[in-house]
Amino acid sequence: MAFLFRERHREGAEYDYPLGGSQALVDALVRGVRKFGGSVTLRAPVERFLVEDGRVAGVRLADGRELRARRKVVTNASVWDTMRLLPPPGEGGELDAAIAAARAHVLGGDGEGAPACGSFMHLHVGIDAAGLPEDLGIHHMVVRNWDLGVEGDLNVFNISIPSALDPSLAPPGKHVVHIYGAANEPYEEWAHLERGSEEYERKKAEKGEILWAALEKAIPDVRERAEVAMVGTPLTQQRFVGRCNGTYGPAADVTQRNLYGDDLLPGPDTGIAGLMAVGDSCFPGIGVPAAAGSGFYVANTLAGVGQQRELLREGIGANV
Incomplete structure (x- = not known):
């Protein structure tokens, strides 16, 4: 990663983004596997x-x-x-x-x-893009408290708006937004909860509120613009990604x-x-x-x- 950051910031460097997002890369890899007799x-x-x-x-x-x-x-x-x-x-x-x-x-x-690192909270949002600046940018970072560092609980958030670069990733006039706190959500706080239970949904909404507040730093009226919103928890990561305790790694x-x-x-x-x-x-x-x-x-x-x-x-x- 240090090498990649150095290359990205050197004079004359260009930052490429695959049209179609990461799914385009996955599709290309699958085509290659199948072309040479493999199966997925x-x-x-x-x-x-x-x-x-x-x-x-x-x-x-x-x-x-x-x-x-x-x-x-x-x-x-x-x-x-x-x-x-x-x-x-x-x-x-x-x-x-x-x-x-x-x-x-x-x-x-x-x-x-x-x-193991901790797990993470996610918020995926589909929003109305009307009136947003054209130079909105694909990546943003929000730090709640610089004294707590990267590992502070729900302290540092990464925001990605891929449709800001590739409009094909969202319907016309819309943006897709993803915000997450990498490795800064303790799995232990969720381990005893059952997905879908009242206590789980309450905690998910409570922690999701922190994500919304961080996202508002980049798009102040994002709640009014939101048409679809999904909050993910360490249990989401554990279930759908198949990661032990939803760990980041x-x-x-x-x-x-x-x-x-x-x-x-x-x-x-x-x-x-x-x-x-x-x-x-x-x-x-x-x-x-x-x-x-x-x-x-x-x-x-x-x-x-x-x-x-x-x-x-x-x-x-x-x-x-």
Whole structure:
């Protein structure tokens, strides 16, 4: 991220935005996967990793289907959720020992465990854009108290208005707005609540009010403009993103340590035969660019440079 910020602010730098937003990038990746014989399966949560011959060999889906890997299983789940997907002891030998060691290291059996960031509150709003300045801008930041810092509870908020750059993301004359407090909402305050209960809805409205107040710093009359509004909580993050405790990610420098084991180099290695990791729980860490970088790491591990060049030639016709 430090490198990206430096590049973004150097003289003559340009900041590109994909038309169609992040969904356009997802669609392009899916096209690439399918073009080369792969498949993408949606609404198919993984229930358990399958183990065969002393290694992780595939996954069992919640609907009972089993998918097997030819070379490696790659987990994009958080390090804590990956532990949940591993089978109980029973295979014996080195695999059982490796799984037990990883669980102890991640969950705290041999110490404090892998530290986690807090969760976050979200507010998604669809608003009437009439009369708003054309230079509204896509990104804004609101800090309630500079003395509390980034980790202060609901203290720092990021605001994104993607339709300010790409009108196709909202109906004509409208804007879509997203505001969230990254990693500054304690999951513990929500863990005992049941989604949809009176107490849950009351707390959601109470915390949502703080988001509205922060959003008014960028758009003072946003409540009057709002036509659609949805508040998300740590339980929302836990349910729909599948993140343990709705966490924002690990509270550790994964460029310096491997959360699966201190004897492992930072990177995709889990210490468990047949299983590699990508995502924000491993090197380089939290954030879209960093998580994408972890994918590059695994790709470079599994496919040599020559093979990648051939795929590029075939895919885009480039002379690489």
